[in-house]
Amino acid sequence: MAQKMKAAIFIEPERIILGEKPVPEIGPLDALIRVTLTTICGTDVHILKGEYPVAAGLTIGHEPVGIIEKLGSAVQGYHEGQRVVAGAITPSGTSYACLAGLHSQCGGAHGHGWKPMGGWRFGNTIDGAQAEYLLVPDAMANLAPVPDGLTDEQVLMCPDILSTGIGGAEAGKVKIGDTVAIFAQGPIGLCATIGARMMGATSIIAVDALPERLEIAQRMGADHLVDIGKVDPVDEIRRITGGRGVDVAIEALGRQATFEAALRVLRPGGTLSSLGVYSEDLRIPLDAFAAGLGDHRIVTTLCPGGKERMRRLMEVIGSGRADTTSLVTQRFGLDDIETAYELFAHQRDGVLKVAIRP
């Protein structure tokens, strides 16, 4: 009889519960991880609300830190008991997309070579990380040993938030001396601010409606704070840049308003780097787009994953270049995850990220 474990299970819209499931059986390429720390993502709230559909009965969560419990028969280069992190996106490494360097859109060994969002499996197409145990597919491509000096909480943002946020700055190709505006300073936007700073932007404009988030943005490296409760962000950014516009605008919310504002503040030839998960069609205003003649770029990024990405992000943390521990505002045991969802979904008590300890 299979061993049982606790897990946060999606039942139906507005209902994620703590339930019981068998501990996963692993195949030759997988690893079984005993989860020691995980968290809840804004995407999980989309799932909770029924805005992003997943199968009933699925375990939610895609941000695991844990200990290797068991290795698949074909997995080499790791040992049981090793402390590891795995990215939210778990590419196979062997799909056509992966071999083309586009790991996030991994198509697996089958099919046409690419699959939209194919690399996102945890809590989407397979059981996720908000559980006592987690099956990590294609373990050799995805398990990244955590360096000894780093705590679980220090690396907890690497699987998704930090990877995505920094990915937004990277996709925007931020250069030394750039002016960068980041729309929304939730966890992703704050990490995009970190990314812009790390890549050499010399004027970083953080935009949000919450003064306390703008304050954190300042600590993360923002030079200018734009409180949209007080000023029109497009006007204000034009003023800050002396009418010139920004080199790169990063959208980190997933709404028409921020997407559009990000486009409006771009200088000709600038890049809109979009990180948000949208829930409706987007509109590109003709004037903001210079009728298609502005040499603009709009790029989107799905959280980069894989063990090399995790290794690099842990270098970022380990070197002291960034510290994401202040993003953890509340801590819960797995037993209290329903309370954690309640708090997080309603953005109560100034929550940024919660840490969930099974």
Next chain:
Amino acid sequence: MAQKMKAAIFIEPERIILGEKPVPEIGPLDALIRVTLTTICGTDVHILKGEYPVAAGLTIGHEPVGIIEKLGSAVQGYHEGQRVVAGAITPSGTSYACLAGLHSQCGGAHGHGWKPMGGWRFGNTIDGAQAEYLLVPDAMANLAPVPDGLTDEQVLMCPDILSTGIGGAEAGKVKIGDTVAIFAQGPIGLCATIGARMMGATSIIAVDALPERLEIAQRMGADHLVDIGKVDPVDEIRRITGGRGVDVAIEALGRQATFEAALRVLRPGGTLSSLGVYSEDLRIPLDAFAAGLGDHRIVTTLCPGGKERMRRLMEVIGSGRADTTSLVTQRFGLDDIETAYELFAHQRDGVLKVAIRP
């Protein structure tokens, strides 16, 4: 008393006439060109129809081939009587944008460094090429000597059509082995087809409603022809690519329908390279955009200009890699330019491009 010359002058919407104007006086950085061949662009038709506003009294046209008549006092490296071509876009070379390598959005020596479409001056912000004489600003950055072996008609597409079309393939970063779909096979789309072929695409899908244009597309290098009068282009391209989608889609018309179709046929991680001049807001369908998670890129390109660009494009022609003379379907004297506009604006007689000889 200033010498007079004939010129195609914008009077008001629906009215471009052949009128008389003084031959331009040049400043120290300018050159005066005696135009020997020019053409009409789709953009000129936008101007004619009042869809793109320019000042009343402006000479239209931005595609000159000619002979240097006179050089500004500070211009070096050229001589009178030299046969030259100048791009539709005439960057100063000395603006902040130019020095950043973004010549099309040239901001001049003044201002904030960048100006949307700032490099497009001929027939937009200064008098244009559909005239007997043309003032070329910042001559040293813009005059490209025509190699002896090439006729005026051979290089006539270099200033705009060929530069823009090839620019669409370049901005799409077409790679060897790519599948590329090009939406619309007017002059720009045909040149984008040339560009995709020259960059190594191995499956080129040309889309248009006119069988005769698809036929030319095939001669320019297209492998698959999609007649939208007969099939749904999105379905057909999915079929051609075995469900995989294209690596790069080039939009060469400037309409919502083509923009949207181009997005729908992209594989995850693909690039939509947009060349069209749009006349209304664009809509990005949520599903085609994978909710912002598809690692898609949307890039726009304004016709690259400057003498180095012209030199390279004339190499393309001179080497025999591309032949754009077949795009010239009718020829007129400057005296008959109103007739030419009539024909071109209504797309009569299978017109692709007209050659206008002053």
Next chain:
Amino acid sequence: MAQKMKAAIFIEPERIILGEKPVPEIGPLDALIRVTLTTICGTDVHILKGEYPVAAGLTIGHEPVGIIEKLGSAVQGYHEGQRVVAGAITPSGTSYACLAGLHSQCGGAHGHGWKPMGGWRFGNTIDGAQAEYLLVPDAMANLAPVPDGLTDEQVLMCPDILSTGIGGAEAGKVKIGDTVAIFAQGPIGLCATIGARMMGATSIIAVDALPERLEIAQRMGADHLVDIGKVDPVDEIRRITGGRGVDVAIEALGRQATFEAALRVLRPGGTLSSLGVYSEDLRIPLDAFAAGLGDHRIVTTLCPGGKERMRRLMEVIGSGRADTTSLVTQRFGLDDIETAYELFAHQRDGVLKVAIRP
């Protein structure tokens, strides 16, 4: 008792023999291929001569076309009897290097993440393709199904020669309108000529000492032929380019003389793309290097591998963009491979590539 097969085995310098070996036993991630066609590479001759050391007893060869005989227990997405090609370089897909997109320097699941030339395993660190059967490691990353319309001989150059040659043009970032010189027109150089042509070079200068190879280069797309038996290549290329130099120079021989000449003909800011396997220290002449102030780039490329690369190269062949069958100048059975080595190593009878059919 293990089944036996014939194989070309390295015994000691100057001695590769046809011997007998057990058919390989495969592990869970491997595939066993029945080789239907293979060839001999210049690198194999280096091994034969003892210039590149491999273990005694190793089966040589890294260019397989074949039929899947057996699949490892963890391999999905393929079936026995499928006709496939595998690259000379067989990355795991799951190493740190692979996940960083640098598949050729694959470090495996172990170690420091990168291994110099780590992706080159066939006939180097594991048994190779000049045999009746071949173990393909990390099969899911490396087996590329051959499209029905293509013969074995049509795809025979994909695993190495075509991938390397085209890779040289890609690493050189050849652009539309570029002038490119390719030093040496052996099989690799000829494929680099193909690559330069496919990427849009408009002036391709092929350099070699053998008129018959220059003739083939012309068929592959070269515009200028430089016979180093008749002219000094540096002087001649300066003459051809009007003193300007080339944008990209590709070295395809592996000698100081060609490396140095390639550097000397570069324009400022040009790129030397090196493909050769060198056997001694290289010298960079101070003047050719502009004392380090010429914005030059020197890049080296190890043959790109993996199934996505193979898929793309077969698209190149299938689309008719390139035809490498004319490179096969002689054909042998595996039984006659010693004769084939004799011929190929001494470059007799105008040999370019031999086809070996087990």
Next chain:
Amino acid sequence: MAQKMKAAIFIEPERIILGEKPVPEIGPLDALIRVTLTTICGTDVHILKGEYPVAAGLTIGHEPVGIIEKLGSAVQGYHEGQRVVAGAITPSGTSYACLAGLHSQCGGAHGHGWKPMGGWRFGNTIDGAQAEYLLVPDAMANLAPVPDGLTDEQVLMCPDILSTGIGGAEAGKVKIGDTVAIFAQGPIGLCATIGARMMGATSIIAVDALPERLEIAQRMGADHLVDIGKVDPVDEIRRITGGRGVDVAIEALGRQATFEAALRVLRPGGTLSSLGVYSEDLRIPLDAFAAGLGDHRIVTTLCPGGKERMRRLMEVIGSGRADTTSLVTQRFGLDDIETAYELFAHQRDGVLKVAIRP
């Protein structure tokens, strides 16, 4: 009779004297600058020693801060009395090279389009900045207004040292999470350290023989200090990186020993970014180069110039991201420049950079 001014004039090897010259007459595209602060570069010492040849009688120096005294008749967008900086490299903006984005190798309006080091004119092919007045050619491309809040000394390193050093990190394409080794921590190397830090390197290894320079390197952002008087740098860097090697190695001295060590510590696929001015042929050891199969890149960079570059670097200074004032270790009047050369050429008194105030 022309007004006279003081200037540091190259007479012959080992002899640069303070002499008198006419204040330059300017042409239509030039500007005359009253120099308010300048400095001496290592390259000037090469000139002094006769290692880099310039014409007898030339004014030396290429790092000017000053006030616009007079503008050429065709210069627009500036006014007399404006405080400006000009880069060491002064591209025309209108050459073929400039229009291709390769401003440092500017070929002027004439000739073949490119000229090795053509952008370097001050103190090389025209009179330089160690004088009371300076003619700035192609003023519109080169004059960058200094923001009010910045002192002359704060921006003094922008024209060369900071632009070159940061350029070395940029050419190396340093990425977030990279390990970067910088060989030699003179002014250029220190600025390369700043650049590596600004681009997101998380492990920066500074190499030098002088402990006091290593100390400054640490303040500039280095994580590891390698004193070549105490350890072998190749062994030590292998140890620091756990045998893995560095992603990017920056050479900032111009010697075989540092070039070779930089190559030896590269991981496969790594980049050697070379900034040094070499004075003899370089040798590439076969093993360090993996026989040409390591996917290595060697790139060289001449100091990027032009007003957009200066604007960006002043943003770097103005934002507080970097402070180069500590590099100024001694200050002299122009009258004492011979003493300053004496001190600087012999690297006395811990000199890094001297400030020269005319």
